[in-house]
Amino acid sequence: MWKRCVPASMPDAGSAPLVLWRAYVPRWAHAPLSGEGAARFGGRWNPVGAPAIYAALELSTAWAEYNQGFVQHPALIAQLRLEGARLADLNNSETLAEFDIEETIHRCEWRADLDAGRLPATHALRGRLMGLGFDGVVYPSFMSPGGTCVALWRWNGAGLPKIEVIDPEGRLPKGPASWL
Template sequence: MIHFQGWVYRAHNPYWSFDPLSGDGAKRHGGRFNPKGVQALYTSLTEIAALAEYHQGFPHRPQPTTLCTYEVDCSDITDLTNPKERGKLGIDLDHLSSPWEMLAGVGRIPPSWALSQRIIEDGVAGIIVPSFAKNAPENGKNLVFWVWGSVVPHKVVVIDDFHRLPKNEDSWRK
């Protein structure tokens, strides 16, 4: 495991920008590295990768986006972009890139979910993984958190020095 310190990025539907640290959407719908019921915060190591992840369903028809930057000081991160680390854990890229939505849709457990469950149980707070968005940059990477909060050792805080993000969903009501 490594200690990650730096910035990460996340593109949001503007409607949900009042809660940029929420993993509730991932918990409600599931994601590549979390089944339904497991909270996760999906971020990217670059702005371009974050936008690619957000627009992956419509790469040629970008939709309105709120891009947030997060300050991270987090221990217990596993870098699955490192072949040696994947080998040590018995993971290959096929586990990470499996068609998780299709598998889950037919009642099968995607390999990425089984992997996530196993390493969460081992005390891993998050993983660095390649971006599998079709329009992602060649070396696009994501950092997916399962454990995060406002303090070290799992600090992930949104940078909003000028308080530009809305504080609640009332700003979107008509």
């Protein structure tokens, strides 16, 4: 179940599992839900050291975000099912207004801010939203106009949202040294 964050006066629109697409480095085929790659390098919605899962509602968006408009790198693409997440929907102008968030957050130059020793606006907002009990955000794709992305900060622990890889035939490897 996805609990969409909309202004209190509006009904909660999310009750069904959210199906997502994730493109990630094949080396991590055995650990598609670790979030460790994001923790190692940081990202738009997570600082270095903080795991995160980045995914998209559309396969094409997942691919575009993974490659960041550069060389087409090999990727593993997985479909995910997310349930019970409290996500702040930053595509919704009413949500932005309720939390006093400028629409410019979507164009935050987070890498430039980090390079200059500044806290990116997206990282500051992440901290604020986590403090309010949110598990992640829904936001517009930067690399695929019209696409929708999800950044998840908490998952698969006691009382946390559940996310799983849809792998009905068990094709993903069980460990880093094996494709068995």
